[in-house]
Amino acid sequence: MAMYPTIIIPGIGQSRVKTVDAAGNVNGSIWPIDIDFKGILDDVKKSLMKMMIFRKDNGFSDKCADIVRKTLAPAAVSREGRPINQVQASPFGALSAMTDGEKRFVYKMVPMEELGEVLGEDKLYYFAYNPFGNVFDTAEDLSALIEQALADTGAEKVNLIAVSLGACVLRAYLMRHAAEKRVAKIVNVVAALDGTSIAGDVFEGKLYTDDPAELVRKLGIGGAKVEAALPLVKTIPEPVLRAVIDKCFAALLDALGASTMLWASVPCARLDDALAKQASRVGAIEADVRALGAYTEGFADTAKALADEGVEFYQLCGYNRQLLQAVHSYMTSSDCVIDTVSASMGATCAAPDEKLDAQGELVSPDGNCDASTCAFPDRTWFFYDLRHDDIAWNDVALSLVRNIIVEGDISFDTFPRFNGTRNIRALKYDLIKKAKALIETNEKPEKTELLRECVAEYDELLRQTRIEGQEAVRALERKIREALE
Numbered sequence: 095m096a097m098y099p100t101i102i103i104p105g106i107g108q109s110r111v112k113t114v115d116a117a118g119n120v121n122g123s124i125w126p127i128d129i130d131f132k133g134i135l136d137d138v139k140k141s142l143m144k145m146m147i148f149r150k151d152n153g154f155s156d157k158c159a160d161i162v163r164k165t166l167a168p169a170a171v172s173r174e175g176r177p178i179n180q181v182q183a184s185p186f187g188a189l190s191a192m193t194d195g196e197k198r199f200v201y202k203m204v205p206m207e208e209l210g211e212v213l214g215e216d217k218l219y220y221f222a223y224n225p226f227g228n229v230f231d232t233a234e235d236l237s238a239l240i241e242q243a244l245a246d247t248g249a250e251k252v253n254l255i256a257v258s259l260g261a262c263v264l265r266a267y268l269m270r271h272a273a274e275k276r277v278a279k280i281v282n283v284v285a286a287l288d289g290t291s292i293a294g295d296v297f298e299g300k301l302y303t304d305d306p307a308e309l310v311r312k313l314g315i316g317g318a319k320v321e322a323a324l325p326l327v328k329t330i331p332e333p334v335l336r337a338v339i340d341k342c343f344a345a346l347l348d349a350l351g352a353s354t355m356l357w358a359s360v361p362c363a364r365l366d367d368a369l370a371k372q373a374s375r376v377g378a379i380e381a382d383v384r385a386l387g388a389y390t391e392g393f394a395d396t397a398k399a400l401a402d403e404g405v406e407f408y409q410l411c412g413y414n415r416q417l418l419q420a421v422h423s424y425m426t427s428s429d430c431v432i433d434t435v436s437a438s439m440g441a442t443c444a445a446p447d448e449k450l451d452a453q454g455e456l457v458s459p460d461g462n463c464d465a466s467t468c469a470f471p472d473r474t475w476f477f478y479d480l481r482h483d484d485i486a487w488n489d490v491a492l493s494l495v496r497n498i499i500v501e502g503d504i505s506f507d508t509f510p511r512f513n514g515t516r517n518i519r520a521l522k523y524d525l526i527k528k529a530k531a532l533i534e535t536n537e538k539p540e541k542t543e544l545l546r547e548c549v550a551e552y553d554e555l556l557r558q559t560r561i562e563g564q565e566a567v568r569a570l571e572r573k574i575r576e577a578l579e
Contacts, residue, residue: 134165
């Protein structure tokens, strides 16, 4: 079987994106977002003190909104839907041509080292892009990389692995270039094939903002410095706090509200309401947004037609978790970020921890999910209770992707349609490495046999493709930590 070159289209936080000048010199960072905490504190200090003393706004909310605009300025998008700044995304291209540091970054974002070993890094490509850019321009960049991969390898087709937001780029590419028949397999991994209800709620203004501190936590914003500042937030008078939230949210939409990439994340059934809500921001891009929305609305049928022409579609999804509780749609079966119905191309799901009135081999053991309504029920896998980002540390999911690319014909006996989920990050990148190092150096001879036993248990764990849960992983983590003491 021919192994085609394979291009990974990563998710929203899986590219390094910088702003550059005409000479290519780096000016700033779009992702990761560069937050100057000291500069923000110095900027807001006087206004904050005045507001706290007089218990009135006195321009404090405007100052906060200005900070949001300044922070998002590198990523800002024009009303025509294109980045205001010149942007450079990396790493990009074949892994064989990347530096060791770039390869480490790729494998940290999408740990597919095993695929690289089997396929060859000269046939494994990474498509970095601006997650806030123009989705159709980005699709043209993907088309150019596909042509480059075909020229580099002499192949006739490529495989595409679309992760999360990468499915928005995928849809735009297929909308423009499917007729070129350059694609053999498409593997969608927790992919926004019909966006996410989170984006719909954001653009419709349906956020729970009564408790700003809790909102920040639920959105996963910040870290220790932000967490330390949250008690101060609770001392701000409620009318002032409401003004801060409203103005900062408006500033965010002013900066990014015309990003067609983000609009591609809105479920097609919600586009009308979202566009009406943001009418003042989307005039110039509305036609493009609606065109992609119309294509997405019929995407299941389009995908089936492409499958009839030889394109193979595969989907890996999470199910039975709530979305972020900061949005009104949080009681939606998902992986916390992408609705299961979107990632699976049509599965029917009950609300998390509830059951459908359905039975059969295509219904999950817990009764929550019915795969029979998917576009490709025999090529779609579901991981119970999977958190979106944890797909990167679910070794069974990664092995499944590798096998799809390399072999293609995957048995549900080996990889169950409905599976558990596990996260081996601590084992793979920390504990097992330490255990093997101690075995090699024999620094703790009294623990050597126990450590060998732990490594053997880890190897056996990796051979198990039916996941019962995280308990076995946690038990092995505890055993190794005790052995390392």
